[in-house]
Amino acid sequence: MRCPAWTRLLLLWVSASALGAVDPGAATAPRMEFKPPRPGTYQLQKIQPIADAALLDSAGRLQKLSTATTSKITLLTFFYTYCVDPLGCPFAHAVLSDLRGRLIRDARLAPQVRFVSVSLDPTTDTPATISRYGDFVSDHQKFEWQFLTARSVEQLLPVLDDFGQDVSVELAPDGTATRTLHHMLKLFLIDQNGVIREIYTLAYLQPEVIFNDIQTLVIESRNTAARNRLAQE
Amino acid sequence: MTINRKNIRRIRIFGALLTLLVAVQLAHADETCNSPYISGLIKGQEDFIHVWTLGVQGLGDGSDKLVTIDVNPASKSYGKVVASLSVGGRGEAHHMGFTDDRKFLWAGGLDDSKIYVFDVGSNPANPRLVRTISDLANKSGYIGPHTFYALPGRMLIGNLSNAADKGGVTGLALYNNKGTFIAKYAVPTAKVDGVQGDGYGYDIAVNPAKNVFLTSSFTGWQNYMRGLGEVVGDPQAMKRFGATMVVWDLKAVKPTQVLSVPGAPLEIRWALVPGQNWAITAAALTSKLWLIKQNEHGAWAAKEVGTIGDPAKIPLPVDISISADAKGLWVNTFMDGVTHYFDLSNPEKPTETYQKHTGRQVNMVSQSWDGKRVYITSSLLSKWDKIGADNEQVLRGFNWDGHALSQAFEVDFTKEGLGRPHHMKFTAKPSQQLAVTSLETGVR
Numbered sequence: 275m276r277c278p279a280w281t282r283l284l285l286l287w288v289s290a291s292a293l294g295a296v297d298p299g300a301a302t303a304p305r306m307e308f309k310p311p312r313p314g315t316y317q318l319q320k321i322q323p324i325a326d327a328a329l330l331d332s333a334g335r336l337q338k339l340s341t342a343t344t345s346k347i348t349l350l351t352f353f354y355t356y357c358v359d360p361l362g363c364p365f366a367h368a369v370l371s372d373l374r375g376r377l378i379r380d381a382r383l384a385p386q387v388r389f390v391s392v393s394l395d396p397t398t399d400t401p402a403t404i405s406r407y408g409d410f411v412s413d414h415q416k417f418e419w420q421f422l423t424a425r426s427v428e429q430l431l432p433v434l435d436d437f438g439q440d441v442s443v444e445l446a447p448d449g450t451a452t453r454t455l456h457h458m459l460k461l462f463l464i465d466q467n468g469v470i471r472e473i474y475t476l477a478y479l480q481p482e483v484i485f486n487d488i489q490t491l492v493i494e495s496r497n498t499a500a501r502n503r504l505a506q507e
Numbered sequence: 508m509t510i511n512r513k514n515i516r517r518i519r520i521f522g523a524l525l526t527l528l529v530a531v532q533l534a535h536a537d538e539t540c541n542s543p544y545i546s547g548l549i550k551g552q553e554d555f556i557h558v559w560t561l562g563v564q565g566l567g568d569g570s571d572k573l574v575t576i577d578v579n580p581a582s583k584s585y586g587k588v589v590a591s592l593s594v595g596g597r598g599e600a601h602h603m604g605f606t607d608d609r610k611f612l613w614a615g616g617l618d619d620s621k622i623y624v625f626d627v628g629s630n631p632a633n634p635r636l637v638r639t640i641s642d643l644a645n646k647s648g649y650i651g652p653h654t655f656y657a658l659p660g661r662m663l664i665g666n667l668s669n670a671a672d673k674g675g676v677t678g679l680a681l682y683n684n685k686g687t688f689i690a691k692y693a694v695p696t697a698k699v700d701g702v703q704g705d706g707y708g709y710d711i712a713v714n715p716a717k718n719v720f721l722t723s724s725f726t727g728w729q730n731y732m733r734g735l736g737e738v739v740g741d742p743q744a745m746k747r748f749g750a751t752m753v754v755w756d757l758k759a760v761k762p763t764q765v766l767s768v769p770g771a772p773l774e775i776r777w778a779l780v781p782g783q784n785w786a787i788t789a790a791a792l793t794s795k796l797w798l799i800k801q802n803e804h805g806a807w808a809a810k811e812v813g814t815i816g817d818p819a820k821i822p823l824p825v826d827i828s829i830s831a832d833a834k835g836l837w838v839n840t841f842m843d844g845v846t847h848y849f850d851l852s853n854p855e856k857p858t859e860t861y862q863k864h865t866g867r868q869v870n871m872v873s874q875s876w877d878g879k880r881v882y883i884t885s886s887l888l889s890k891w892d893k894i895g896a897d898n899e900q901v902l903r904g905f906n907w908d909g910h911a912l913s914q915a916f917e918v919d920f921t922k923e924g925l926g927r928p929h930h931m932k933f934t935a936k937p938s939q940q941l942a943v944t945s946l947e948t949g950v951r
Contacts, residue, residue: 305716305781308805316759319690321660322683438660438684440546440608458546458608460659473659475607477543477715483758 306480313489318471324464325436328429329392329422332405339433340468342420346388347491348464349373349484352439354395354455355407361476362459367391367411369461372481374417377488387488388418392433394441394455396424437462437470465491539829539874540776542657543715547609550876553933554579555589555631558902559614560926561889562597567924571600571616573625573634574925576918578882578904578933586904586916588923590633594623599732599889602930604655606662606684611637612932613662615652617888618732620644622652622664624686631934638686644670646688647680651728656711660684665711668727675727675747676706679760694722694753695762702765707749712775712786718757719807721799723772723788724749735891748792752799754807766809768797774826775799778833778854785854787812789827789838794818796838796849796857813857815847816840825887826871830878839865839872841887846872846912863912867899868892873931874907881905881912885920886927902928 327339343350349370357363370389377384391408393399399407401423408421424430434441437460444454461479463472472487474480556578562570570593577584598616605612610628615621624638643664644650651667664680678693695704707724714720725731726748730738738744748771754764770793777786785800796813815838816822822840829836829851836849836857846869848861871884884902886892892900900920905912920928 307716307784308718310718311756311759316756316761319661319681319760321689322685322687438608440610470660473661475544475659478659 310483310486313486314493318487318490321470324468324470327433329424330401332401332408332421334401342390343464344468345466346386347466347488348388348390350390350462350464352394352457353391354393355399355403356453366459366461369479369481373484376485378417384417386492390420390422393423394457396426396430399423463487466495539831541605542713543779544607544657544659545605545609549933549935552579553875554936555934556882557612557627557932558928559600559603559930560928561600561886563926566926568593569597570595571597575634588918591925592634592636594636600929602653603932605657607657607659613655617651617667620650620652627934640686642688643680647691649677649680653709654711663711665708665722667708667725673728675749677708692760695765699762699765702767704765705749705751709773710775712777713757714777720755720757721775721786722753723775724751725771725773731888732890752809764807768809769793770795772797776827776829780833783833787854789815789824791823791825794822794824798854812855828872828874831876837872837874837881839869839883841868841870844869846883865903866901867897871930879907881907882931884928884931886929889927892927900927
């Protein structure tokens with residue numbers, strides 16, 4: 275039997291809680307007290323191009339980050355497999371699962387979009403670990419969802435720096451490091467050319483808005499292609 | 508994996524964010540007036556106040572500078588200047604704002620339009636200047652960067668003027684956090700939703716839950732870099748002040764409404780309490796409080812809701828600070844040096860319940876998240892500050908018990924050879940629960 279995404283994520287959270295204790299605080303999802311503007315009625319800013327890097331895929335193969343962030347519209351987020359903060363990775367994955375459902379229902383849109391999840395903890399999240407996690411979270415549906423990790427912390431740090439993704443380790447009272455990583459939840463929308471076009475944080479992490487933004491990029495790409503054709507003629 | 512010195516240093520660059528770290532569930536909140544996108548809410552005792560300070564010729568090195576003051580009563584250096592970082596020139600230092608990760612402070616000069624980026628995350632006790640951005644006018648055509656408002660990965664800058672005629676028609680400039688210009692957006696000069704725009708700019712305030720941000724309006728370089736007495740005595744100059752606020756679609760960055768708010772509406776503060784749908788501002792020239800509220804149809808309206816001091820005496824309300832629960836508002840009036848407290852329980856009818864003379868001239872006012880501490884600075888603009896004995900240049904810290912302000916410390920910026928203190932921002936030391944360490948160590 276296939277569980278709904280939220281149920282699976284809850285199970286994930288409960289199972290992960292056994293690994294580490296964290297006070298998640300008051301769980302408040304972002305409020306959305308507006309009707310999102312229609313796709314194509316606005317432009318998304320070209321925030322920054324992404325610097326390339328060498329990461330590992332879930333089979334342990336070396337992969338250029340750019341191959342996972344170009345040619346399709348990409349939603350990229352950073353995670354770690356044992357994250358238990360309900361408003362952290364599980365929340366991001368729930369949003370992505372919601373979006374995946376919307377995308378899969380649109381046969382023309384789905385092949386133009388991919389999700390990429392990059393581990394914040396290359397030491398624990400080996401290719402084998404993210405492979406198992408990916409199987410669990412992505413549920414083998416016909417939608418491209420890549421899980422990547424780094425060969426080392428040293429090789430991960432420039433990637434985090436480029437994206438402006440902070441991460442740090444919580445210490446126990448005795449000063450030893452715990453298994454809790456803190457990071458500001460960010461979801462990056464990247465266009466087909468590898469340029470970041472939107473960054474969603476908890477204050478603005480609404481599937482409807484993200485879905486419209488994806489469609490806006492598709493419309494933009496279509497219009498650009500049409501203009502190029504006209505110019506050639 | 509081995510961790511060498513270089514690696515540890517790199518890790519610290521990121522790990523230093525621990526100084527201000529919070530779990531992601533706090534990312535939607537802030538200390539009452541910052542962007543809601545900023546992480547690292549300081550709910551307890553702040554450790555440092557960074558003061559963007561105008562240089563004064565002949566005083567110290569004469570340069571604009573970022574002054575850092577220890578404000579933790581438990582510290583041996585409480586109430587003392589612990590760092591002073593000059594930028595090597597005078598450009599009318601004014602306002603500043605954190606990036607979304609709260610690691611960097613962007614600070615602007617209203618005269619030279621330079622933007623300085625300070626690293627306050629690595630070691631808040633000793634900020635470093637890491638970047639100077641000098642292309643604002645060339646890229647956008649705007650000058651006088653005033654408000655620095657963090658968006659994720661970006662900084663939205665509200666400007667006061669333009670390079671062409673140095674008047675008040677201006678716009679917004681958007682940079683990414685690496686300091687690269689992205690886009691510009693003109694404040695409307697035409698009618699929007701039936702109301703005439705004036706094109707003037709000043710503050711920015713975002714409400715993500717409503718997909719809205721507001722801008723307010725002040726005056727251009729020709730006025731703010733001219734003596735206040737001259738401006739007031741020039742009827743034509745007095746006509747060149749903003750009289751509008753603009754409602755923008757946040758996602759599209761498009762104006763959707765112009766609101767008529769006469770008298771130069773300045774700082775804007777949203778009530779970011781869930782369920783609230785209003786913001787408040789103070790109009791400097793008319794000394795009025797204005798409420799900006801959404802109606803049942805989703806449209807926004809501005810309404811005059813209160814008076815600050817005696818408007819006939821032009822007390823000049825210059826800064827406001829809203830409490831975390833949106834039930835109280837501090838207002839500083841520059842000319843009479845008074846700090847006012849308004850009960851905002853009913854935002855339609857703010858009621859002044861307390862006031863104190865806090866200086867010969869007072870400008871900025873900032874409060875801690877818990878509302879127990881209130882800080883004021885004295886300088887408004889280099890050419891608008893008072894002269895002679897009234898030109899007092901101080902930062903004063905007060906304790907607030909809900910009934911009265913009691914002064915806790917004072918830093919005299921003239922005696923210290925620093926300059927004119929203007930905008931303040933808080934930082935905190937690393938939490939004992941969160942320390943600079945490696946990711947590798949943390950996950951084993």
